[in-house]
Amino acid sequence: MKIYGTLFIILLLGIGSFVGFSNPPRNQEPVQNTTQAFNTMMKVVTHKRCMNCHPNGDRPRQGEDSHIHNFNVQRGDDGHGTAALKCSTCHQKANNDNSGVPGAPHWHLAPISMAWEGLSDAEIARRIIDTKFNGDRSIEEIEKHMTEDDLVLWAFDPGVNNEGIPREKPPVSEKDYIQAVKEWIAGGAQIPEQ
Numbered sequence: 786m787k788i789y790g791t792l793f794i795i796l797l798l799g800i801g802s803f804v805g806f807s808n809p810p811r812n813q814e815p816v817q818n819t820t821q822a823f824n825t826m827m828k829v830v831t832h833k834r835c836m837n838c839h840p841n842g843d844r845p846r847q848g849e850d851s852h853i854h855n856f857n858v859q860r861g862d863d864g865h866g867t868a869a870l871k872c873s874t875c876h877q878k879a880n881n882d883n884s885g886v887p888g889a890p891h892w893h894l895a896p897i898s899m900a901w902e903g904l905s906d907a908e909i910a911r912r913i914i915d916t917k918f919n920g921d922r923s924i925e926e927i928e929k930h931m932t933e934d935d936l937v938l939w940a941f942d943p944g945v946n947n948e949g950i951p952r953e954k955p956p957v958s959e960k961d962y963i964q965a966v967k968e969w970i971a972g973g974a975q976i977p978e979q
């Protein structure tokens with residue numbers, strides 16, 4: 786009986802590849818698809834909702850014009866602020882739409898190795914996948930962080946500012962962004978030359 790089982794599987798595989806063959810191959814131009822996914826992903830990564838927390842310095846930025854954070858807020862030793870002024874003094878686990886203070890769990894500043902301000906798309910992407918810069922994360926861990934972390938996903942639900950005006954969202958929906966990150970990584974996390 787075993788031999789028939791094996792033959793049956795071979796037959797199924799045969800039909801499978803025949804069916805696959807008769808449809809146009811899904812990834813006809815994998816490089817181009819990866820480039821598209823990369824570009825979609827980078828539209829979000831370089832948006833101010835992300836960049837305000839990945840500055841090239843010791844102070845977060847705020848608002849649509851990415852001005853230096855008020856109250857002389859500083860990163861401190863661990864990105865959570867200084868002893869005198871912690872991020873959590875003002876930032877809670879969720880947006881406060883009465884006061885206009887944005888919030889999400891573990892709100893703090895990205896370490897200086899993850900500073901993106903002033904870099905090109907390709908330079909940012911190289912840092913994101915480089916374990917020397919990215920907090921020693923594997924590519925699987927980067928995928929998880931980029932698609933599940935509270936601070937990342939906050940950007941798609943950023944609340945209102947202290948004038949009650951909704952903060953601008955990234956130009957790509959959360960769903961399309963997550964798909965783009967996954968496709969880019971599945972395609973080998975290639976970084977197009979610029």
Ligand code: HEC
Pocket residue numbers: 833834835837838845846847848849854856858859860861864865866867870871872873874875876885886887892893894945946947948952
């Ligand atoms: C004294 C209160 C206070 C402290 C402390 C504070 N913040 Fe803020 N933060 C605010 C307020 C208020 C806003 C909203 C300003 C607005 O949008 O008009 C804000 C906005 C931000 C934004 C802007 C979000 C965006 O995209 O516009 C970032 C980023 C940020 N804070 C990071 C931090 C970090 C990191 C720390 C700690 C190192 C910190 N903040 C400490 C009050 C504070």
Ligand code: HEC
Pocket residue numbers: 829830834835836838839864892893894895896899912913914918919920927930931936937938939940
């Ligand atoms: C409130 C601040 C904040 C916001 C907003 C934020 N980040 Fe971050 N980000 C951080 C912190 C803090 C870390 C470091 C966390 C750690 O190592 O555990 C980090 C780390 C990362 C990393 C990991 C490695 C690396 O090389 O940079 C990626 C990728 C990342 N963020 C992407 C994003 C994206 C994309 C957005 C916007 C959609 C975003 N972040 C918005 C604070 C923020």
